[in-house]
Amino acid sequence: MKINNNFFKKKNYLKLSLICRVLSVKKSVKDLNINSIIDLENAKKNDISFFNSLKYEYLLKKTKAKFVISEKKYENLVAKYCNPLIVDNTFKSVAIITKLFYPNSLNDTIDFDLKTPSAKNYKNVKFGQNILIGKNVKIGKSTYIGHNTLIESNVKIGNNCIIGNNVILKNCKIGNSVRILDGAIVGKTGFGFFPDNIKNERYPHIGIVIIEDNVEVGCNNTIDRGSMSNTIIGKNTFLDNQVHIAHNVKIGKNCIITGQVGFAGSSIIGNNVQIGGQAGISGHLKVGNNVSIGGGSGVLKNIPDNSKVIGYPATDIKNFLKRDK
DSSP: OOOOOTTSOOOSOEEHHHHHHHTTOOOOOOOOEEOOBOOTTTOOTTOEEEOOOGGGHHHHHHOOOSEEEEOGGGHHHHHTTSEEEEOSOHHHHHHHHHHHHOTTTTOOSOOTTOBOOOGGGSTTEEEOSSOEEOTTOEEOTTEEEOTTOEEOTTOEEOSSOEEOTTOEEOSEEEOSSOEEOTTOEEEEOOSOEEOOSSOOEEOOOOOOEEEOTTOEEOTTOEEEOOSSSOEEEOTTOEEOTTOEEOTTOEEOSSOEEOTTOEEOTTOEEOSSOEEOTTOEEOSSOEEOSSOEEOTTOEEOSOBOTTOEEETTTTEEHHHHHHHHO
C-alpha cells in the first residue's frame, strides 16, 4: 500500500546522520540518504521505520527497512532483522522525524484555496448550492455533490457517486458508485497526541482515507485519515449513521456496520463482518472474516474467522449464554 501522496509535501530525503543527531542516537553509521519514514509493512530499503510492540514482530521479520527506531527493551530483537536506532520514546521520535520529512503535516486544518467550482471543469457533475472545491480536485462522471459541501485540495472522487449535504472531504480517495450521506467528515486528522500538563503535542498524520467501490458512508460518520499508513474501507461495505473510524483502521469487503459503532486506531476488520449497534472495537487488534459481533459488545482481543461474539468483554455467543444463565 502506497503511503506517499500529493496531500503532504515531502522533502526529497534526509541524511541518516541528521536523523541520528536529532534523535540523540549515538551510533556509527554510513551517511546514507533516507527517502522517508513509514510503517514496517510498507517500508523499502531506503526508508526508516519503527517498532514498538511484540505483536508486530511478524512485520519486523519481513520489513525491508534497514534502520528501525525502537526502545532499549527491544534492541536485541530488532537487531536480528535490521539496524536499531535506540531512543527513549518511540512515538515521540517518530513524530519528530515525520515532521522533518513532512513539514506541513500538522498545518492542514483549513484549506484556504477553496472556490466555487466552474461548470466547464466538471461538465458531467451535478452540484448543489454553496459548494466549495480546492485545487486539483478530480470528480468522475455522473456524480452528485450536495448543498454546503466542502471538497478540499487533491481529493479524488470516482464515477456515479452521491455526496450528500454538509459533507467535508479531505485527504481522501473515493472509488466508484460510493454514497456519502449528509454530515459525514472524511479524512480529518486522527486523535493522536502526546499529553502534557502545559501543552499537548499533536502527532502528524501523513496517511489518507481510501474508500473503495460501492461503499455507503452513513450520516454524521467521521473517518480519520491514517498516521503512518492509510485508513481503508473495503468494497461494498455499508456504514450506518454516527459511526466513528479512527486512524489506520482497515475494514474489509462486504461488511455491515450499524449505528454508533466505534473503531479505535489500527484495528483490522476482515471481510463479511457484521457489527451490531453501539459496539466498540479496541485498537491494534484483528477481527477475522465472517464474524458477527452483537450490539453493545466490547471487543478487547483478536477474534478468529467465523466467530459469533457478544458482551463485554466480547466472548463466543454460546459462552455468553451459559454465563448469563
